[in-house]
Amino acid sequence: xxxxxxxxxxxxxxxxxxxxxxxxxxLLRMAAGVVSTVALSAxxxxxxxxxTSSALQPASAPKPTDAAAPKTGGTLVVxxxxxxxxxxxxxxTGYHTSIIQRMVYQSLVGYDLTTTADVLPIKPVLAESWQxxxxxxxxxxxxxxxxxxxxxxAFDASAVKFNFERASDPNHPFFFDKGRGTSAxxxxxxxxxxxxxxxxxxxxxxxxxxxxxxxxxxxxMFVGSPxxxxxxxxxxxxxxxxGTGAFRFxxxxxxxxxxxxxNPDYWGTPTYLDKVVFRGIAEPxxxxxALQTGEVDFINDVAPDQIDALRANPDIVVSQAxxxxxxxxxxxxxxKPFSDVRVRQAASLAINRDALTRDILKNTALSATQLExxxxxxxxxxxxxxxxxxxxxxxxxxxxxxxxxxxxxxxLPTAGSGMLDATRIAEYLQKNWSDVGIRAKLETQExxxxxxxxxxxxxxxxxMYAMANVTGDGQxxxxxxxxxxxxxxxxxxxxxxxxxxEQLLVQARSTADPAAAAKIYQQIEKLLxxxxxxxxVLHSLQPKAFNKKVRGxxxxxxxxxxxxxxxxxx
Amino acid sequence: MTAFIVRRILASVVVLFGVSIVVFLTxxxxxxxxxxxxxxxxxxxxxxELVRQSLGLDQPVPVQYITWLGRALRGDLGRSIExxxxxxxLVLSRYGNTLILAASAMxxxxxxxxxxxxxxxxxxxxxxxxxVMLVALTANSTPSFWLGLALILVFSLGLHLLxxxxxxxxxxxxxxxxxxxxxxxxxxxxxxxxxxxxxxMTRSSxxxxxxxxxxxxxxAKGLRERLLVRRHALKNALLPVLxxxxxxxxxxxxxxxxxxxxxxxxxxxxxLYRGIALRDVPLVQGAALVVATSFVAIxxxxxxxxxxxxxxxxxx
Numbered sequence: 001x002x003x004x005x006x007x008x009x010x011x012x013x014x015x016x017x018x019x020x021x022x023x024x025x026x027l028l029r030m031a032a033g034v035v036s037t038v039a040l041s042a043x044x045x046x047x048x049x050x051x052t053s054s055a056l057q058p059a060s061a062p063k064p065t066d067a068a069a070p071k072t073g074g075t076l077v078v079x080x081x082x083x084x085x086x087x088x089x090x091x092x093t094g095y096h097t098s099i100i101q102r103m104v105y106q107s108l109v110g111y112d113l114t115t116t117a118d119v120l121p122i123k124p125v126l127a128e129s130w131q132x133x134x135x136x137x138x139x140x141x142x143x144x145x146x147x148x149x150x151x152x153x154a155f156d157a158s159a160v161k162f163n164f165e166r167a168s169d170p171n172h173p174f175f176f177d178k179g180r181g182t183s184a185x186x187x188x189x190x191x192x193x194x195x196x197x198x199x200x201x202x203x204x205x206x207x208x209x210x211x212x213x214x215x216x217x218x219x220x221m222f223v224g225s226p227x228x229x230x231x232x233x234x235x236x237x238x239x240x241x242x243g244t245g246a247f248r249f250x251x252x253x254x255x256x257x258x259x260x261x262x263n264p265d266y267w268g269t270p271t272y273l274d275k276v277v278f279r280g281i282a283e284p285x286x287x288x289x290a291l292q293t294g295e296v297d298f299i300n301d302v303a304p305d306q307i308d309a310l311r312a313n314p315d316i317v318v319s320q321a322x323x324x325x326x327x328x329x330x331x332x333x334x335x336k337p338f339s340d341v342r343v344r345q346a347a348s349l350a351i352n353r354d355a356l357t358r359d360i361l362k363n364t365a366l367s368a369t370q371l372e373x374x375x376x377x378x379x380x381x382x383x384x385x386x387x388x389x390x391x392x393x394x395x396x397x398x399x400x401x402x403x404x405x406x407x408x409x410x411x412l413p414t415a416g417s418g419m420l421d422a423t424r425i426a427e428y429l430q431k432n433w434s435d436v437g438i439r440a441k442l443e444t445q446e447x448x449x450x451x452x453x454x455x456x457x458x459x460x461x462x463x464m465y466a467m468a469n470v471t472g473d474g475q476x477x478x479x480x481x482x483x484x485x486x487x488x489x490x491x492x493x494x495x496x497x498x499x500x501x502e503q504l505l506v507q508a509r510s511t512a513d514p515a516a517a518a519k520i521y522q523q524i525e526k527l528l529x530x531x532x533x534x535x536x537v538l539h540s541l542q543p544k545a546f547n548k549k550v551r552g553x554x555x556x557x558x559x560x561x562x563x564x565x566x567x568x569x570x
Numbered sequence: 571m572t573a574f575i576v577r578r579i580l581a582s583v584v585v586l587f588g589v590s591i592v593v594f595l596t597x598x599x600x601x602x603x604x605x606x607x608x609x610x611x612x613x614x615x616x617x618x619e620l621v622r623q624s625l626g627l628d629q630p631v632p633v634q635y636i637t638w639l640g641r642a643l644r645g646d647l648g649r650s651i652e653x654x655x656x657x658x659x660l661v662l663s664r665y666g667n668t669l670i671l672a673a674s675a676m677x678x679x680x681x682x683x684x685x686x687x688x689x690x691x692x693x694x695x696x697x698x699x700x701x702v703m704l705v706a707l708t709a710n711s712t713p714s715f716w717l718g719l720a721l722i723l724v725f726s727l728g729l730h731l732l733x734x735x736x737x738x739x740x741x742x743x744x745x746x747x748x749x750x751x752x753x754x755x756x757x758x759x760x761x762x763x764x765x766x767x768x769x770x771m772t773r774s775s776x777x778x779x780x781x782x783x784x785x786x787x788x789x790a791k792g793l794r795e796r797l798l799v800r801r802h803a804l805k806n807a808l809l810p811v812l813x814x815x816x817x818x819x820x821x822x823x824x825x826x827x828x829x830x831x832x833x834x835x836x837x838x839x840x841x842l843y844r845g846i847a848l849r850d851v852p853l854v855q856g857a858a859l860v861v862a863t864s865f866v867a868i869x870x871x872x873x874x875x876x877x878x879x880x881x882x883x884x885x886x
Contacts, residue, residue: 075741077740085653086652091608091654093607177621180624181609184617184620185614255664255667255836255840255841277741280834281834282844283831285832286722286832286833289727289734289735290734293726295735295739295741296740446847447847448602448606448848449601452601452603455618485614491614
């Protein structure tokens with residue numbers, strides 16, 4: 001018979017002949033390798049045609065031709081950029097988790113996320129009004145009456161006090177030390193808190209702080225039901241979050257999804273949606289695919305590589321909005337060469353920000369001009385920022401004594417909060433700089449390893465440290481530039497110091513009126529810009545994408561967003 | 571035999587201790603800790619220090635290990651820093667999901683691998699043989715990351731036949747069919763390389779068997795080819811293949827992390843990856859311990875099984 005004879009033949013063959021057959025196998029192996037490489041590169045081929053300029057305008061409302069009236073009912077499925085952490089209201093484990101926390105809990109006051117105003121107004125939420133004492137230290141909130149938590153217990157001033165003390169007072173029976181990091185930022189400013197009667201809550205600060213009300217928008221200031229906290233304890237409250245929000249928590253399948261539903265007893269305008277389901281999909285390509293197949297209806301954080309495919313898809317709406325975000329580079333002000341302002345100016349002039357945002361980031365970012373991105377209180381649209389002028393950069397370097405350029409080290413994390421695709425951006429910058437003679441060596445590290453390294457400050461043998469500024473409340477201007485925030489205390493890792501800026505910072509901090517304070521911060525921004533305190537590269541537009549059946553979504557100038565006004569057509 | 575088992579169990583305890591120490595020290599030697607993660611992107615150094623204190627990370631490293639060990643020996647593996655869920659329950663449920671995925675990948679790999687390999691051996695040197703081996707070679711050389719995304723693009727995006735992420739649909743209430751649909755693509759992705767290996771092993775093993783003398787004798791006696799292959803040749807050929815399958819199971823469990831990442835399959839690989847990135851020490855310690863325990867237990871069971879199956883093997 002054929003087969004066994006052939007098999008026996010094969011095995012009987014002398015080694016040399018078997019080797020010849022082996023070489024044929026080798027050839028096949030190489031061919032397979034070539035085929036898969038070609039196929040792989042075909043799969044990562046550039047996306048279809050570039051977007052039009054309309055992609056830059058934030059899509060705040062559905063298209064004008066959509067005359068559909070909002071309809072009640074339906075479920076929205078959201079793909080978040082990572083698995084959410086614990087939902088306990090005193091722990092902030094990330095922006096993506098806070099989106100869910102924001103729907104279930106509320107604060108006394110908060111940003112109005114349903115408007116596309118340049119600077120979001122702070123509006124009353126659980127407090128119906130507030131008063132500030134003339135010395136700017138005492139905030140007296142008048143709380144709304146008749147509000148109930150999702151478990152039916154009443155909301156009042158003692159509930160607020162319970163929550164705030166839980167987050168800040170180690171002697172509180174339910175003190176939750178996990179949230180200490182974020183809550184310390186806020187409560188370290190507070191002298192005392194009082195609840196004189198059920199509808200009045202008073203906070204006395206140690207010193208006036210213009211940005212204090214803005215801090216109420218942060219997670220530790222959300223109010224949870226004291227009854228539920230006592231019932232479930234610190235360990236389990238995160239799995240049974242109870243707040244006053246328009247949505248109430250239904251269930252969480254760990255690793256799979258979190259479900260919230262409409263709160264039928266909500267004190268405000270009821271929501272259109274019946275349910276919202278959240279799923280964390282960390283892999284960016286998988287998130288986009290899930291949107292395109294309809295497994296999810298809404299995704300946040302679309303990578304530049306995939307945005308063109310979504311823009312070209314008629315069933316998908318891509319929405320971008322300028323937010324208080326800046327991708328920036330801290331410079332070493334203590335040591336040469338960056339201690340010379342001309343060198344700093346040259347490094348900034350060498351960067352072609354427009355080409356970077358257009359070609360590498362596919363218009364998902366704007367060229368940065370200042371410390372706070374659009375939407376921040378210190379943001380000033382009239383500030384021009386530094387242009388692209390490599391010729392002038394070379395001239396400045398020569399004037400400063402570096403006609404042949406110089407070598408330096410640029411340290412950055414590979415990813416992280418607000419860092420986007422840092423390595424890609426850094427490689428582009430490296431090329432820009434080498435064109436004028438600045439030879440930057442890139443030193444990359446994983447985010448969690450980078451942070452402690454970053455906080456030690458820039459040592460004398462390194463020049464630049466990348467970071468992102470993700471706030472816009474004015475407090476960041478201080479944290480990055482005050483001498484008291486130099487390492488090991490904070491973010492001023494470039495050892496920046498300016499007496500003029502110090503004076504203005506103190507002035508701004510103690511101004512109670514937010515508008516007046518904002519003006520001073522803007523003054524500081526201008527000084528920082530002229531002095532090139534650091535190099536601002538880009539402001540992210542945080543692209544979101546959703547199925548066209550999702551209506552009513554407003555993309556505000558903020559990291560936060562809400563689904564309270566959203567409805568879905570079928 | 572009993573002495574053997576007792577000795578093995580004692581040795582396993584030592585191994586588990588070793589694993590817990592090595593994993594703990596490795597985590598401690600990487601720069602950065604969970605305090606930075608929990609404190610958030612805008613925290614100052616003092617705030618980070620506060621969080622570090624509340625997590626017990628300001629203690630010297632040996633003290634931290636002893637504290638963990640003391641609780642672990644009482645069955646308390648602590649809570650995940652990020653999710654604040656009890657580690658043991660979390661790890662067991664995630665590990666269970668990975669085992670389901672690995673078992674399903676193994677089933678896919680075994681069935682397709684054996685069938686393909688047998689087919690190739692029986693049609694030796696024909697077009698069928700060469701095509702099967704070429705496909706096997708390609709599957710072996712293809713990175714699972716690419717294969718997973720390619721399958722998603724074709725079957726989810728292109729043909730709308732299968733879902734692209736998760737273990738169950740986010741939309742509906744789940745159910746058996748939904749779950750099975752979600753299982754298909756990840757299983758194929760994870761099992762592809764094993765399938766290729768099993769195919770090649772089956773082919774060469776079957777070829778060896780078919781040249782044995784007893785096969786010649788059976789043929790001389792007039793036994794039909796199909797019966798011969800099924801009843802005698804294949805069974806004997808599969809013995810070495812079984813060994814390979816056992817080894818493959820181990821590598822499937824390890825390689826699941828990439829597949830789990832692409833498909834957002836809530837398994838231990840994905841959870842561990844996240845845990846390491848976030849320096850979630852209780853979670854990583856607990857996961858390493860559970861996985862190591864299962865490996866050690868499986869090894870012991872397999873060794874005992876060998877002794878049971880092949881009477882010539884006896885342990886003392």
